[in-house]
Amino acid sequence: MNDAYEAGMAVRREMWGAELAEKAVANASDFAKPFQDIMTRYCFGETWTRTDLARRDRSIATLSMLMAQGRELEVKMHVKGGIANGLTVAEIRELVLHTMIYCGVPASFTALRACEEALAEIEQSKQA
Structure with missing residues (x-):
């Protein structure tokens, strides 16, 4: 995993709790896995972690x-x-x-x- 993914998972855990954050990724279908990956990396890992x-x-x-x-x-x-x-x-x-x-x-x-x-x-x- 890369830094943006790990940072994104940290944000997701803080906002919705570890159980729900982990469940969303773990339970993603093969069809949805790329969506979860991109959302975690870019939405939460790149955007929600910005400091401005x-x-x-x-x-x-x-x-x-x-x-x-x-x-x-x-x-x-x-x-x-x-x-x-x-x-x-x-x-x-x-x-x-x-x-x-x-x-x-x-x-x-x-x-x-x-x-x-x-x-x-x-x-x-x-x-x-």
Whole structure:
């Protein structure tokens, strides 16, 4: 493995926990393995490790872009990563409200559902 891959796995572990990060890579089908490799190296290893933008700020930017695109599954994942990167529930709610104004009600409603599901899962995991 190269340095970018290892750095990417470290970011994934910090944002989603070691179990989920390792599971995503280990359970990838032969078809999906190249995708997981590129995502780990370039998305997380090359981009999320850059120092000119804090990881917390990257979470805000990422959530904003995903909410604008109506990417429910990815919003849900990045809410969890955002919490790990220091975002508060109130800040995530503000992103959803901001999305309503700049991207429209349908996009914000999709984001709202995804955020509520992710936050409920986080709360449920705390109680387990």
